[in-house]
Amino acid sequence: MTVYFEEEGALTLPVNAKEIAEEVVEGALDYIGCPYEAEVNLLLTMNEQIHEMNLEFREIDRPTDVLSFPMLDYEEAGNFDFLEDCAEAFDPESGELVLGDIVISKEKVLAQAEEYGHSPRREYAFLIAHSVLHLCGYDHMEEEERLVMEQKQREILEKLEILR
Structure with a gap:
């Protein structure tokens, strides 16, 4: 499993961001039963940059x-069976399944940790677990989907002992 980690902006999270990212990505993939070694790109950025991306890609004019x-x-969240005949989904050099990209606002991590009354480590880990589920087909547009995702996020973090 590979997490390609990049950070921009002057603000630094008070955690070992790369180590936590690797732990949570691996824990989330193990939890949902991903049968492949995988790679994820992770960018930690600032509100201004994530605002621009949110506007460009989702047409939502605010930071997230x-x-x-x-x-x-x-076709089905967390079902990797379709990949057996999908060579283009794997990095030709490493052989790892390329899941996608995660972008996190460091400012939001700190603000939400304070707002929700838990540590920046827990908030950061939660956002990574949430995003890995998205990279594996899960969503929360419908109420039933939201409940499934929330349960999975909670169980991933409990298994990793990253608690509120």
Whole structure:
């Protein structure tokens, strides 16, 4: 499993961001039963940059906490069976499944941690778990989907012992 990690902006999170990202991505993929080694790109940025991306890609004119850019379209969330005949979904050099990109606002991590009364580590891990689920086909547009995602996020973080 590979997390390609990049950080921009002067603000630094008070956590070991790369190490936590690797732990949560691996934990989330193990939890949902991804049968492949995988790679994810993670960018930590500032509100101004994520605002621009949110406007460009989602036509929402405000900063957000996390954006997910999946590389694959799943017929069923968390079902990787369709990849058996999909060589283009794998990095030709590493052989890893290319899941997609995650962008997180460092400013939102800190603000939301304070707002929700938990640590920046927990908020950061939550956003990564949430985004990995998106990269694996999960969504929360419908109430039933939202409940499934919330349960999975909670269980991933509990298994990793990253609690409120």
